[in-house]
Amino acid sequence: MPSNPLALIAEITHRCPLHCVYCSNPVELSAAASELQTEDWLRVFDQAAQMGVLHLHLTGGEPLARADLEELVVSARRANLYTNLITSGLGLSRERLARLVECGLDHIQLSFQDSDRERADWIAGTKSHDHKVQLASWIREHRVAFTANLVVHRQNLDQLGQILLFLETLRPGRIEVAHTQYYGWALKNRQFLMPTPVQLESALGVVAAAEERLKGTIRIDSVLPDYHAKYPKACMGGWGRLLMLINPAGAALPCHAAGVIPGMVFDNVRDRSLQSIWSDSSAFQKFRGESWMQEPCRSCERRAEDFGGCRCQAFLLAGDAAATDPVCSLAPSRGVVERTLRESPTDVISAAALASDWTYRPNPTRT
Amino acid sequence: MGCRWNREGEEPMLLFPEGAIKVQGTGLAILDLCDGQRTFPEIVEELQRQYFGADPKRIREDASRFLEQLHEKRIVDF
Numbered sequence: 001m002p003s004n005p006l007a008l009i010a011e012i013t014h015r016c017p018l019h020c021v022y023c024s025n026p027v028e029l030s031a032a033a034s035e036l037q038t039e040d041w042l043r044v045f046d047q048a049a050q051m052g053v054l055h056l057h058l059t060g061g062e063p064l065a066r067a068d069l070e071e072l073v074v075s076a077r078r079a080n081l082y083t084n085l086i087t088s089g090l091g092l093s094r095e096r097l098a099r100l101v102e103c104g105l106d107h108i109q110l111s112f113q114d115s116d117r118e119r120a121d122w123i124a125g126t127k128s129h130d131h132k133v134q135l136a137s138w139i140r141e142h143r144v145a146f147t148a149n150l151v152v153h154r155q156n157l158d159q160l161g162q163i164l165l166f167l168e169t170l171r172p173g174r175i176e177v178a179h180t181q182y183y184g185w186a187l188k189n190r191q192f193l194m195p196t197p198v199q200l201e202s203a204l205g206v207v208a209a210a211e212e213r214l215k216g217t218i219r220i221d222s223v224l225p226d227y228h229a230k231y232p233k234a235c236m237g238g239w240g241r242l243l244m245l246i247n248p249a250g251a252a253l254p255c256h257a258a259g260v261i262p263g264m265v266f267d268n269v270r271d272r273s274l275q276s277i278w279s280d281s282s283a284f285q286k287f288r289g290e291s292w293m294q295e296p297c298r299s300c301e302r303r304a305e306d307f308g309g310c311r312c313q314a315f316l317l318a319g320d321a322a323a324t325d326p327v328c329s330l331a332p333s334r335g336v337v338e339r340t341l342r343e344s345p346t347d348v349i350s351a352a353a354l355a356s357d358w359t360y361r362p363n364p365t366r367t
Numbered sequence: 368m369g370c371r372w373n374r375e376g377e378e379p380m381l382l383f384p385e386g387a388i389k390v391q392g393t394g395l396a397i398l399d400l401c402d403g404q405r406t407f408p409e410i411v412e413e414l415q416r417q418y419f420g421a422d423p424k425r426i427r428e429d430a431s432r433f434l435e436q437l438h439e440k441r442i443v444d445f
Contacts, residue, residue, distance in 0.1 A: 006387070054373075054380065054382060054387050055382070055385075055387070080373060080375055082371055082373075082382040082383075082387075084384065106369055106371055106382070107369050107384045109384075143369065144369050145369020145370070145383065145384045146369070147384055173369065173384070173441050174384055174441060215439070216438065216439060216441075217441075218441070219440065219441035221385070
């Protein structure tokens with residue numbers, strides 16, 4: 001029997017007022033009409049808590065788009081889950097924020113795109129920056145954990161130092177610098193987002209300096225981009241090992257992107273209990289443990305550390321979900337990644353030239 | 368700071384953004400006293416009462432080190 005998950009990621013809607021070009025949502029968004037009802041989520045949270053899940057991440061899309069968010073937070077808190085709201089902040093008034101904290105919200109993770117309003121709004125495809133700044137000051141009025149999240153890529157890495165200085169002024173407890181991961185919409189826009197080696201090198205220094213400067217005041221967590229790494233990331237902490245994701249329509253997935261792997265069947269929380277999906281469903285068993293591994297993973301001494309990397313990336317880049325993650329320097333298919341890195345332009349393309357070419361993430365259809 | 372003290376499960380856990388720590392023994396006694404009201408000297412005083420017979424200086428040092436570690440990770444503030 002596998003041990004139970006520690007965290008539940010609840011993508012409660014794919015509706016979103018932002019259209020970020022690096023969005024990690026699947027290209028096939030869940031239609032608004034297919035979304036789970038309030039009582040489905042309440043049942044799921046109770047089941048998760050009973051399984052020993054500690055953390056609940058309410059995300060989307062934009063979770064604020066659901067009118068029942070307050071009710072969801074109350075029930076999560078009642079179930080004793082540590083509840084995190086991952087949000088763009090758009091549509092959050094001072095009053096609704098106070099209400100959500102009152103309902104028992106523990107942590108707010110607010111996303112930023114840049115420190116410059118125009119650039120930020122350009123990346124998000126929506127006017128949103130000014131409101132985020134205002135919202136940050138309201139968040140500080142409450143006793144709630146506050147993380148400022150920044151997704152970085154070629155278009156904003158050159159300003160990283162400046163952006164970190166800006167984020168500090170918002171006084172979050174934590175800053176998360178997350179390199180774009182190439183799934184969903186980000187993969188579509190990869191040629192515009194892949195950082196240059198020079199940018200990466202300098203980003204490491206900028207982050208290290210900020211960590212030193214902010215020690216004891218703001219914690220900085222930085223997620224490195226895997227295309228440039230020697231070994232793959234331990235994606236989701238291993239397939240079906242620590243995390244479970246429920247999409248807006250109720251399908252239970254081992255990760256955000258698992259829907260891209262052909263032939264996968266995802267059980268729905270409308271039909272089965274969370275526990276039975278976790279323990280017995282074919283999707284969660286598919287790449288759990290080590291028996292699915294091929295060489296060089298199968299005999300690799302790092303296999304219990306990185307679990308062969310990401311299954312979705314293996315499929316997307318190497319065409320085989322059971323292959324070693326192509327970002328691994330030991331992977332037979334590493335050449336695909338090398339080629340992508342070689343072919344991505346080394347200069348930073350100007351904003352104006354790009355805007356007409358990249359794909360903004362749209363809103364899901366109603367039905 | 369948005370950390371939450373969860374004593375209801377089988378194992379007492381300190382929950383915070385993206386993480387959790389199992390707390391045992393004296394750590395438990397210290398966190399039970401962190402209620403957002405008591406000051407550090409008051410917490411130490413209370414611990415010295417609870418652990419009467421133990422070296423009071425040692426208690427102060429241990430409590431200080433424990434909370435410093437949590438502070439450095441930005442889990443608690445004081």
